[in-house]
Amino acid sequence: MKFLIITMMLLSLSPGAWADDARPAYFSIVEKQALVYMLKWRIPPTISASNxxxxxLPADCSHFPDTVSSERVLIQTLQGQRLYQCQQSLSGGDxxxxxxxxxxxxxxxxxYNAxxxxxxxRMLxxxxxSWTIPETESAYQVALDYTRLGIQHIWEGIDHLLFLLCLVWIAGSFSRIxxxxxxxxxxxxxxxxxxxxDLVHLPVPPVEAVIALSIVFLATEIAKSKRDSLTWNYPVAVSTAFGLLHGLGFAxxxxxxxxxxxxxVTGLLFFNVGVEVGQLVFVTIVALVMWLVRRMAVTNSFASPxxxxxxxxxxxxxxxxxxxxWMVERCMQFV
Known part of the structure; x- marks a missing residue:
């Protein structure tokens, strides 16, 4: 119990480090016209400028004669782009x-956009x-890639995980969880x-700010511990209401x-499957850890109020x- 408390207190010393730093490197290849490709990249700030x-692209591709690469350093990422002329299509190329x-x-x-x-x-x-760009789209590969993307996103989305952590704490028993x-x-x-x-569209910054606010709300409910409130009596009502906003964040x-x-449809379905798999694994681990902590507390006489x-x-x-x-940081993006 003491170790758990000390660990949680140490984590609070670096709140910004958990929000976004696990993002992958992003590369986009767009075919602008026949055999002419625009390569764009976005590198997260965790990578040093020297690395x-x-x-x-394949060996038959070269820089467009009259263009040079462009780069700019933003607050959170390094972005750049470069134009290429290739002798043959990138479909099927490495x-x-x-x-x-x-x-x-x-x-x-x-x-890759043809x-x-x-x-x-493709998530590498x-x-x-290396990656061989497919000549035809494979439903199996799309399902595999988007399931992996969904799992990766939920495990890197610390805000979503903390929301789930609070829900598990409030729910308590297995059936309520x-x-x-x-x-x-x-x-x-x-x-x-x-x-x-694209049937519903809301600006991303306000949605992300309200997601952070939902975690503040649950943390406040746990701190006050008023067991007669709607949150404690019907946690499913809170999880369902805020889940609508978290879905927009996933989107x-x-x-x-x-x-x-x-x-x-395959991509959308299996991205959601990946999110649910990652979520289920996390909730299971948290529930088991809480059960073990409670057992240890009783065994070591730490079960007092x-x-x-x-x-x-x-x-x-x-x-x-x-x-x-996170809430203040995200609000600053649109204030």
């Missing part, structure tokens, strides 16, 4: 990713350095589909990644620090 990755110094265990998201309108996206693991998480799943799946299909990521042109209240206050205030920081 920026590069993406190499691309290579390399680092000048060392591989920092960073994933790479590569997106002139015909077909779009392909840190140990993968199951009902609460099911409500969250159904609601965010609904808005994810509507937004990804913002999926919009940036892009859905495949042909296997659109005094220790329980101390753990609850430390838990809620630590998460509140993270969420408040």
């Amino acid at each position: 920026l990755p590069t993406l190499a 691309i290579q990713i390399s680092y000048p110094v060392f591989n920092p265990s960073l994933s790479s998201l590569v997106k 002139l015909s309108g077909e779009s392909y996206t 693991a840190p140990n993968e350095y 199951l009902i609460t998480v099911t409500g969250f799943t159904l609601s965010h799946s609904f808005t994810l589909a509507l937004s990804a299909l 913002a990521v999926l919009t940036e990644i892009g859905l495949p042109q042909v296997e659109l 005094k220790y329980h209240d101390l753990a609850r206050v430390c838990f809620s205030y630590t998460i509140g620090v993270f969420a408040t920081y």
Whole structure:
């Protein structure tokens, strides 16, 4: 119990480090006209300027004669672009990713848009350095890639995980956790589909700010511990209501990644499947850890209300620090 409390307090010392720093390197290849391709890249700030990755097109591609590369450093990323002339189509061709110094265990998201309108996206693991652009879209590969993207997003989305953590704490028992998480799943799946299909559209910064606010709300409820409130009596109502907003947050990521042109439904479905798989694994781990902590507390005579209240206050205030920081930071993006 003491170790858990100390760990949570130490985590609160660096709230900004958990918000976005696990993003992959992003490369986009767009066919502007026949055999002319625009390569764009966006590198996260975790990579030093001396170790920026590069993406190499096939050997028959060369810089466009009258253009040079352009780069600009933004607050959070390094972006750039370069125009290429190729002798043959990139469909079926190999691309290579390399680092000048060392591989920092960073994933790479590569997106290819052909002139015909077909779009392909591939998430390369840190140990993968090449990708053969498919000539035809494979439903199996799309399902595999987008499931992986969904799992990666939920595990890197610390704000979503903290929201789930608070829900599990409030729900308490296994049956209430199951009902609460099911409500969250159904609601965010609904808005994810509507937004990804462009049937509902809301600006991303306010949505992200309200997601952080939802965590502040749950942390406050845990800190006050008024068991007669709506949140404590019916956590599924809260998880369902806020789940609609979290679904819009998932959709913002999926919009940036892009859905495949042909296997659109497959991509959307399996991205959501990946999110649910990652979510289920996280909730299961949290529920088991909480059960073990409770058993250890009883065994070591730490089950008194005094220790329980101390753990609850430390838990809620630590998460509140993270969420408040994110809320203010995200509000500054549109104020």
